[in-house]
Amino acid sequence: MINMMAAIALSGAFAAADDIEIKELSADFYNLELAQFEKKLPVLERHERQAERIAKKADCNLPTDIGWVHARIDVALQVSAEGRVTKVVPVETGCRSLESYVIAHLTKYAGHDGAVKRTGDQKWYRQAITFRWPE
Numbered sequence: 001m002i003n004m005m006a007a008i009a010l011s012g013a014f015a016a017a018d019d020i021e022i023k024e025l026s027a028d029f030y031n032l033e034l035a036q037f038e039k040k041l042p043v044l045e046r047h048e049r050q051a052e053r054i055a056k057k058a059d060c061n062l063p064t065d066i067g068w069v070h071a072r073i074d075v076a077l078q079v080s081a082e083g084r085v086t087k088v089v090p091v092e093t094g095c096r097s098l099e100s101y102v103i104a105h106l107t108k109y110a111g112h113d114g115a116v117k118r119t120g121d122q123k124w125y126r127q128a129i130t131f132r133w134p135e
Contacts, residue, residue, distance in 0.1 A: 029091055035077050035125035036117040041109055043129055051098060051131040060095035064135055071095070071131040073102040076124055077110070083118050085110040102129050 055062060055071060062071045071093075078087035088106045090099035106129075110116060116125065 029076060029126055032124055032126040033122055035127040038114055048131045048133055051101060052133040054097045054101050055095055058097035067135050068132050069135055071098055072128055073099055074128045076126055078124055079116045079118060082113040083116045084113050085115060
């Protein structure tokens with residue numbers, strides 16, 4: 001638990017430094033190729049509960065539909081030649097705390113060699129993580 005909190009705090013510091021890069025990537029985001037992970041990225045019930053706690057604590061205004069809150073975080077991923085995610089830049093959602101959580105999650109689970117299939121010389125890819133919970 002302490003490691004998770006430290007990762008979130010640390011990734012929040014990196015995310016704040018990326019504000020300029022977020023604005024630059026947002027314009028071209030949907031032209032990026034979709035990242036293909038070698039193994040299924042775990043987004044389990046415990047991750048959704050953690051995302052819910054973070055969003056509620058930060059008082060994020062997220063879309064709802066038929067009694068469910070839907071939080072979709074789109075991210076641009078910088079991938080090394082070895083297939084390791086080296087940088088995660090979220091598209092701004094208005095919920096910075098939840099974006100920081102996604103940065104920590106992706107860095108943890110895709111921050112090793114061979115995590116992402118590379119195609120050609122492309123360095124940047126896109127991906128999204130969606131969380132949902134009852135209103």
